[in-house]
Amino acid sequence: QVKLLQSGAALVKPGASVKMSCKASGYTFTDYWVSWVKQSHGKSLEWIGEIYPNSGATNFNEKFKGKATLTVDKSTSTAYMELSRLTSEDSAIYYCTRCRRGTVLYWYFDFWGPGTMVTVSS
Amino acid sequence: DIQMTQSPSSLSASLGDRVTITCRASQDIGNYLTWFQQKPGKSPRRMIYGATNLEDGVPSRFSGSRSGSDYSLTISSLESEDVADYHCLQSIQYPNTFGAGTKLELK
Numbered sequence A: 001q002v003k004l005l006q007s008g009a010a011l012v013k014p015g016a017s018v019k020m021s022c023k024a025s026g027y028t029f030t031d032y033w034v035s036w037v038k039q040s041h042g043k044s045l046e047w048i049g050e051i052y053p054n055s056g057a058t059n060f061n062e063k064f065k066g067k068a069t070l071t072v073d074k075s076t077s078t079a080y081m082e083l084s085r086l087t088s089e090d091s092a093i094y095y096c097t098r099c100r101r102g103t104v105l106y107w108y109f110d111f112w113g114p115g116t117m118v119t120v121s122s
Numbered sequence B: 001d002i003q004m005t006q007s008p009s010s011l012s013a014s015l016g017d018r019v020t021i022t023c024r025a026s027q028d029i030g031n032y033l034t035w036f037q038q039k040p041g042k043s044p045r046r047m048i049y050g051a052t053n054l055e056d057g058v059p060s061r062f063s064g065s066r067s068g069s070d071y072s073l074t075i076s077s078l079e080s081e082d083v084a085d086y087h088c089l090q091s092i093q094y095p096n097t098f099g100a101g102t103k104l105e106l107k
Helices: none
Strands: A003-006 A010-012 A018-025 A033-039 A045-052 A057-060 A068-073 A078-083 A092-099 A108-112 A116-120 B004-007 B010-013 B019-025 B033-038 B045-049 B062-067 B070-075 B084-090 B102-106
Touching (some): A003 A092, A003 A108, A010 A018, A018 A033, A033 A068, A045 A068, A057 A068, A108 B033, A108 B045, B019 B084, B033 B062, B045 B062
Parallel strands (some): A010 A116, B010 B102
Antiparallel strands (some): A003 A018, A092 A108, A092 A116, B004 B019, B033 B045, B033 B084, B084 B102
């Protein structure tokens, strides 16, 4: 069965960086883009960007360029997101989800990880 | 960016009520519209994909429809387990964009 397992909660200081992980299992990791989604204030969702494990290609929301760095380790089927120069505005839950881009919409955002809570505080 | 205007932002309804949530797209998104349900402390759960297709295992009281640039999620007869936040997402254009969400509560 498909699973996306995310790393645990992080408490980080302002100005620091945090790197979180999303380990995939139960499917061919290189066939799907891995997207990252931010949820602030317990309600609204924002699409941060995505990475294609097969090539390392990325697409970003302009808002998060310079803030988020996406990488993958194909050997462990794990995607990573690093957030830099953290401020209180980065305190949120971050989800990973998968998507197989194309015309078959069945493969869009069907599985999600449990989320990683990031708290930025001194 | 494509704006997804979701309404209402909150909704209070009684058990058995018919409930409709709508997202209006600022540009043509075809059927690249997904609906998610999210309960407190949980990840989003896909309910509808391709605007009108019911996710496997989702009760048939849920349905998705499209009229022009308006996309709707309807619950034909509200049950207590449907209390949750609901989100729409367009994925035809980068950046993919979500609606602001709808909080569905019991009256």
